[in-house]
Amino acid sequence: MSRATREAYRDTLLPLLRRRPELMCLDSDTGLFGAEWAEAAGEQYLNLGIAEHNLMGVAAGMAACGRIPFVNTMAAFATSRALEPIKIDIAYNRLPVRIMATHGGLAAGHLGPTHQALEDLAVMRVLPGMTVVVPADAAATEAFVEQSLDLPGPLYVRLGRKPTPELPAAPPPVIGTAQTLRQGGDVVLASCGPYPVLACLAAADLLAAQGVEATVLNMHTLRPFDTRTLVAAARPASLVVTLEEHWRGGGLGGAVAEALAESVPRTVLRLGMPDRFVDTVGNQEHLVNHYGLTAERVVRTVRTALDRGRADLITSHS
Numbered sequence: 001m002s003r004a005t006r007e008a009y010r011d012t013l014l015p016l017l018r019r020r021p022e023l024m025c026l027d028s029d030t031g032l033f034g035a036e037w038a039e040a041a042g043e044q045y046l047n048l049g050i051a052e053h054n055l056m057g058v059a060a061g062m063a064a065c066g067r068i069p070f071v072n073t074m075a076a077f078a079t080s081r082a083l084e085p086i087k088i089d090i091a092y093n094r095l096p097v098r099i100m101a102t103h104g105g106l107a108a109g110h111l112g113p114t115h116q117a118l119e120d121l122a123v124m125r126v127l128p129g130m131t132v133v134v135p136a137d138a139a140a141t142e143a144f145v146e147q148s149l150d151l152p153g154p155l156y157v158r159l160g161r162k163p164t165p166e167l168p169a170a171p172p173p174v175i176g177t178a179q180t181l182r183q184g185g186d187v188v189l190a191s192c193g194p195y196p197v198l199a200c201l202a203a204a205d206l207l208a209a210q211g212v213e214a215t216v217l218n219m220h221t222l223r224p225f226d227t228r229t230l231v232a233a234a235r236p237a238s239l240v241v242t243l244e245e246h247w248r249g250g251g252l253g254g255a256v257a258e259a260l261a262e263s264v265p266r267t268v269l270r271l272g273m274p275d276r277f278v279d280t281v282g283n284q285e286h287l288v289n290h291y292g293l294t295a296e297r298v299v300r301t302v303r304t305a306l307d308r309g310r311a312d313l314i315t316s317h318s
């Protein structure tokens with residue numbers, strides 16, 4: 001079954017508003033919350049229009065007065081246009097604002113680089129006290145929204161736009177704890193977000209058919225980062241490959257490389273978007289495939305690295 005993570009968030013929030021009068025839903029005219037939904041939410045829903053800087057300031061003020069605002073905007077606008085109030089008003093004061101950022105990654109591919117968010121994880125994960133989460137499917141989104149209610153400090157959640165497939169059966173997602181979706185001792189495949197996680201699972205199947213066993217980690221929380229699970233998976237492996245719908249710098253690949261460099265140094269190969277603005281027009285699925293965020297690319301990367309390592313070993317002993 002395919003469901004959009006942003007719709008899973010919306011559908012989860014309304015019953016929570018009824019249960020918890022301190023919750024608020026602050027919208028920026030995203031179109032996600034129709035008149036019927038807004039009427040049901042009553043005074044706990046406010047549409048502040050397309051004014052993201054103001055949106056974050058209002059959220060900070062409400063949070064300082066004891067409310068818990070869920071703020072709805074697009075990821076590209078949250079982490080660029082509204083970054084200053086997020087940093088100064090929200091993160092600096094450790095306020096419990098939940099930034100629910102839709103159209104993450106290439107989800108707004110059809111609207112071009114102005115609306116694509118390929119820097120958001122790098123930006124948000126460096127802010128002190130900011131929890132950063134990337135659900136891989138609708139079920140995880142529901143779980144994270146529920147778990148966020150009593151989470152201290154601010155939260156950034158990267159959501160998509162269109163429906164994406166549910167993950168296969170996995171341990172229940174918990175903020176701050178990576179999900180081990182498959183175990184193997186040869187390589188580690190680490191990813192976050194719907195398309196990269198599904199691609200790594202498919203890559204693990206293809207590699208297994210070639211005699212290479214991979215551990216697949218869904219690193220859905222970039223901050224606080226689950227270094228313990230990553231290190232445990234990396235110890236028996238000779239190679240770690242990351243895949244993300246984000247520029248290669250500063251996102252998941254950076255977090256993985258930083259964590260392993262301090263604990264268990266390993267070769268880390270980071271797969272993501274090339275270091276340039278998107279110059280191709282298309283929807284998310286087209287761009288994901290066009291830029292090689294695929295199982296096939298993961299397999300090629302792993303096989304090339306392993307074959308090179310074996311060749312180097314033979315050369316060193318000859």
